[in-house]
Amino acid sequence: MIAALVQIALLFGGLSLIAFGGGAGTLPEMQRAAVVVHHWITAPDFLAFFAMSRAAPGPGSLIVLLIGQKVAGLAGALVAFVAMFGPSCVLAYFAARIWHRAAHSAWRALLERALAPVAIGLTFASGLALIRGTEHGWVAYAVTAGATLAFAFTELHPIALLVGGAVVLLVAG
């Protein structure tokens, strides 16, 4: 139990500090650790957890609660939450103080331009890695493709898309 909590803290604490471009960028690494390295959950479990954290309100990174909960109950969820959000929040707090003073500095503009493509690349990487890590039928792949286009090019609400995807799989899956 204690060993599992330590593993959770180390995994998510580390990911917290390299989650450039938001929490989604760490999903491939999270999936690798939870499914392949530690065998805490199966790949379909991971996808289900991902779906639940996207459907619920709040940040998508709350998926760490579900992994922690599966491994070590409420204590696991709590440790995962603090590990995932604590370090990055402390960093954000100090960064905010420096940021304020650097409003017109050249290094701030350079950082902004350099990190934008990194964040965008990580966003795509998370989607691609999730597809790769999940055994799916063609219906599910088609749903992913449809949702990608719908979300990128229309103003349909994400919740409407999520419900639509569930209905399609229930009817045609």
Added chain:
Amino acid sequence: MGNREAGRPSLASLFAAFVSIGMMSFGGGLAAWIRREVVQRRGWMDDQQFLSGYALSQLVPGATNVNLSVFIGAQLRGVAGAVAAVVGLTALPVAIVLVLGAVYLHSRGMPGGATFSTALTGMGAVAIGLNLGTGIRLGRLNIRRLVPALVAAVIAISIGVLGFRLLHVLAVMLPVSLALAWLEKRR
């Protein structure tokens, strides 16, 4: 505009504002809700301050919207404000996610468990699409040149298709992207 609370809000009203933001954010779009509540409705900061904070939140590692809450809370009420904003934002969503998780873990082998799991597979397939669609949207808004597009593509393929580790890719591509942005500016 509703500027009745303009200036320094109390910790309680900061907390209450972020509780309501947390609950309104079904299906993403959190930043838009944060802006609506903090800038438009309560007038606690102006758009320029908000956008600057939003940019910073994306630069710092971690969940963007949580970082943004830290930024706003800290700006308005220091450390205590940052804590109030983050706890407010996440309190109810945390409870909801934990209940969903408990239902999922106990639904196996129960009647209806297979249906629940099929529905989640469909939602998961959509959720992957939401990530890819977000990437397309952000790319169209923020990438106008070939070099940054290549940086984004190399990162997406090396992690997403070839399965390289996040840390290894960042160790190479963060310096590369910084150097390219620096070179491009000097030209």
